[in-house]
Amino acid sequence: MYKMLAASALAMAASGAFAQEIAQSGSDWFTDGQARLEAELAKQPNTNRAKNVILFVADGQGVTSNYMIRLWTGQQEGGLGDDYVQPQEAFPNLALVKTYNINAQTPDSAPTAGAMNTGVKQRFNLINLGENAIHDDCSTEAANELTLFSELMTEAGKSVGAVTSARLTHATPAAVYAKTANRNWEDSVPEGCDGSRDIATQMIDAMTAGTLDIALGGGARYFVPEGTETPNGGKGHRPDGVNLIEQAKAAGIQYASNREELDALSMDAPILGMWTDSHASYEADRPESEPSLADSTRKAIEYLSQNENGFYLEIEAGRVDHANHAGNAKRAMIDGKMFADAIALADELTDDEDTLIIVTADHEHSIVINGYCGRGTPIDGICFDVAQEGIEHSGEPVLGADGKPYTVVSYANGVGSVLTEQEDGSFAAPEGRPDVSQEEAQDLDYIQQALIPASSESHSGVDVPLYAKGPWSHLFDGTIEQNVIFHVMNHAVTAE
Structure with a gap:
């Protein structure tokens, strides 16, 4: 009897019946x-068949990067930062994703993107080949080619698009359409690989075949012969003398090299847009003539939405990864904010009833969030101490044991290493850790301090978040393997 009364009392308390008695x-x-609890209790799973699937991938934006970008965005809008909610963070469903590759504890972008597009984990540096394929061995390609989500969507009568702020032939966008034993074979394959095709060729073949209907990003140099001028004024990189841009135009594919040209294209034929010879610009450096990631997202959704059967669209914020590799956290934050803007726009342009939107990352970076910082400490600056009164920081820098301040964000390895090479080839910090001021730390070009010296900061094997909304998004729950993303997408578009 006592246990029944106790259980009843607990149930009433949980329901809010005793809320007035809680101090x-x-x-x-x-x-x-309490409001969040009530919202969770009111949730109803959406089991409609998904007409559209949008997969957002912020390259290198794991849990720590996402935290860094959240604070930066919130602080730019005048808040303390940590209570800010990014668009994807308001999505109703969440999971943590394990990102390792078949043969790598710390993953590479090619097989991670491939896992999301095929439903199976893959080997380091390969794109969309099975587990028996070998890196750099083109003879293992043909027997190990995997079926892509884009191919399934094309068979179902849907349209397909790829949008990126990196090169269109880079690992993550290439996973939408390409199959290769080396992610770096962007415009050529080694001698003796007569049956293989470079990634740029595979992209144009996919567009010509109708497997890829719109592709927007950077990388024009890989589509133009060496010595030939690209539409962006640079020089081509292809050693085979083939001009794939001209081939694409001859096949009826529309081409744009800047925002004005993109805006002028009709919506009646496939679209290829490349604004730069290599990667698109960082958002902090982007000229007005170059579409932003949000601009490209809008164009792609408007174009693909013309298909009454629906579409699959992968959108990559590729340069979050590049800024982290460079140890330049500020540019990673700014590109992360643009990624969030693209998510908000896609959400606005689509209907939750028939569109599954997934926001995730391929991997994390070796980012470190330092110290006991007070609230409101600028995430792009040095760590300020916790105040005894109020809620904001004290304004006094937190010092290391060496008596010097340090930034909130640093990296475990990279070009900003505090260890420098000595005349004998060894590495040391004879004068200790460099000092840093708030002004220096908040400069756009500041390279964060790191420990281990490296020419490029490395990825991390830490789990990444996944946020989702729309049909069957409730299937994303708990901690999942990265290849499960494909299976939920495929179920969502085929469910009865």
Whole structure:
């Protein structure tokens, strides 16, 4: 009897019946928590068949990068940062994703993107080949080619698109359409690989075949012969003398090299847009003539939405990864904000009832968030101490044991290493750790301090978040393998 009464009392308390007796019930934290509980209780799974699937991939934006970008965005809008909610963070469903490759604890972007597009994990540096394929061995390609989600969607009568702020032949966008034993074979394959095709050729073949209907990003040099001028004013890189851009135009594919040309294209034929010879610009450096990631997202969705059967669209924020590799956290934050803007726009342009939107990353980076910083400490600056009163930081820098301040964000390895090469080839920091001011730390070009010296900061094997909304998004739950993403997408578009 006592146990029944106790259980009843607990149930009433959980339902809010005793809220007036809880001392903290008037606190905003308490009422906000209760509101979140009620929202969770009201959730109903969406089991409609998905007409459209949009897969957002922020290259290199794992849990720590996402945290860094959240704070930066919130602080730019005048808040403390940590309570800010990015568009994807308001999505109703969440999972953590394991990103390792078949043969790598710390993953590479090619097989991670491939896992999402095929439903199986893959080997380091390969794109969309089975587990028996060998890196750099083109003879293992043919027997190990995998079926792509884009191919399944094409068979179902849907349109397909790829949008990126990197090169269109780079690992993540290439996973939408390419199959190769080396992610770096962007415009050529080695001698003796007569049956193989470079990634740029595979992309144009996919567009010509109708497997890829719109592709927007960078990388024009890989589509133009060496010595030939690209539409962007640079020089081509292809050693075979083939001009794939001209081939694409001859096949009826529309081409744009800048924002004005993109805006002028009709919506009646496939679209290829490349604004740069290599990667598109960082958002912090992007000229007005170059579409932003959000601009490209809008164009792709408007174009693909013409298909009454629906579409599959992969959108990559590729340069978050590049800024992290360079140890330049500020540019990673700014590109992460543009990624969030593209997500918000895609959400606005589509309907939750028939569109599954997934936001995730391929991997994380070796980012470190330092120190006991007070709230409101600029995430792009040095760590300020916790104040005894109020909620904001004290304004006093937190010092290391060496008596010097340090930035909130640093890297475990990279070009910003505090260890420098000595005359004898060894590495040391004879004068200790470099000092840093707030002004220096917040400069756009500041390279964060790192420990281990490296020419490029490395990826991390840490799990990445996944946010989802729309049909069958509730299937994303708990900690999942990265290849499960494909299976949920495929179920969503085929469910009865």
